[in-house]
Amino acid sequence: MKNGSSTPLFKSVTFSLLLLFLLGLFYLMARPFLVSLLLAMVAAGTGRWLYHFFYRITGKRSSLSSLAALVTLVGGFLVPLGAAFVMLFSEGLRFFQTLPAAFPTWVSGIEGIIARIGRRFPQVGQKLSSSLQDFLPKAVEQTAQWALQLLNSGSQEVASLLLQLLVFFFALYYFFIDWDEILLWIDGISPLDRRHNIRLYREFLSMARAILRSTLVVGAIQGILGGLLFALMGVSSPIFWGFVMFIFSVLPLVGTGLVWAPVGIVKLLSGSPLQGIFILLFGALVLGNVDNLLRPKLVGKDTALHPLIVFISSLGGIGLFGFSGFLLGPLLAALLGSLLETYRKEMKPRWLGLKE
Numbered sequence: 001m002k003n004g005s006s007t008p009l010f011k012s013v014t015f016s017l018l019l020l021f022l023l024g025l026f027y028l029m030a031r032p033f034l035v036s037l038l039l040a041m042v043a044a045g046t047g048r049w050l051y052h053f054f055y056r057i058t059g060k061r062s063s064l065s066s067l068a069a070l071v072t073l074v075g076g077f078l079v080p081l082g083a084a085f086v087m088l089f090s091e092g093l094r095f096f097q098t099l100p101a102a103f104p105t106w107v108s109g110i111e112g113i114i115a116r117i118g119r120r121f122p123q124v125g126q127k128l129s130s131s132l133q134d135f136l137p138k139a140v141e142q143t144a145q146w147a148l149q150l151l152n153s154g155s156q157e158v159a160s161l162l163l164q165l166l167v168f169f170f171a172l173y174y175f176f177i178d179w180d181e182i183l184l185w186i187d188g189i190s191p192l193d194r195r196h197n198i199r200l201y202r203e204f205l206s207m208a209r210a211i212l213r214s215t216l217v218v219g220a221i222q223g224i225l226g227g228l229l230f231a232l233m234g235v236s237s238p239i240f241w242g243f244v245m246f247i248f249s250v251l252p253l254v255g256t257g258l259v260w261a262p263v264g265i266v267k268l269l270s271g272s273p274l275q276g277i278f279i280l281l282f283g284a285l286v287l288g289n290v291d292n293l294l295r296p297k298l299v300g301k302d303t304a305l306h307p308l309i310v311f312i313s314s315l316g317g318i319g320l321f322g323f324s325g326f327l328l329g330p331l332l333a334a335l336l337g338s339l340l341e342t343y344r345k346e347m348k349p350r351w352l353g354l355k356e
Helices: 008-046 048-057 062-097 099-120 122-156 158-189 194-232 238-248 257-269 273-299 307-321 325-351
Strands: none
Touching: 008 048, 008 158, 008 194, 008 325, 048 062, 048 158, 062 158, 158 194, 194 238, 194 257, 194 273, 194 307, 194 325, 238 257, 257 273, 307 325
16 A cells, blocks of 8 residues: 555544554553542642642742642641541441440340330330340341451551552642643543533532532531540440441431431430430431531532432442542532533533524
8 A cells, every 4th residue: 555545534443443442551550540530630620729829829839839738738638537547447446346245235235125115015025025136146246247357458458548649649749730731631632612611610610619518528527526425425436436427427317317316315225314315415406407507608609419419429439439439429420410510501502502
């Protein structure tokens, strides 16, 4: 075949196949770090204000500004978070290790509660007692074994977590510096018009800010208050239960009530009525209203995802990406939401001839 005699179709097919092949290879190489890269990109977009703050202070030195922003994030966020996770891990391990020894005490307490119920309702008490003898020992033993396996496997993943954090901060450093160039590059390869890309970017950042503020901040406040409540009321492992309340805060309607309500009832029926009443009142009046009081102020004018979407995407994200999916799932839902909003407000009216 002579030079220049290849057809445009042959050139296009060859280029497309080569591009797909290289994209597949690059995906296989980057797949272990995709979650860290995506979270770094979201952090760079939502935390752009911190980079600009140091950019003005350092006389527009981009490298120094990005480094200062990273040091601020590490010192103000990662170090306290790491210390909290170390305390959480040690307390959770201690809790589940002492669970078999505490099992007889728990059973006797539950049996006392059932005996009280049985004095008023004999048939109900008899059924509960037989069910307790059949179910509770196996359930507690299996739960303890599962939790210990989970904690042990978590300790073995420390090296992987450190590597992911290294990739996250390394990527975040360059995302801070090259953010404008990255947006221009994405705009250049995007099949959408520039105005659609701009709206998509703004919608996504608005939803991402709303998710980070409402999910993380509200959940952290509920977890801290719940942990302090349990510590003051003499509940064992308050840090562990505070973390559980942080995770459960994403659940609509019930949320942290799945933790503090059973604990309050057990305290109420097991000889500590004042502590039980205080836990139930504090949970209902304070923990139950933190979300209603703070979420509207934290979200502000940003576009918030529906609580049901946050709930489904958080659970699905954990199943797909691991624990980081607790945050990554709602962020991907926000990206989908921003695409749909861009289509609804910009593309659909234009395609239907309703907008010039």
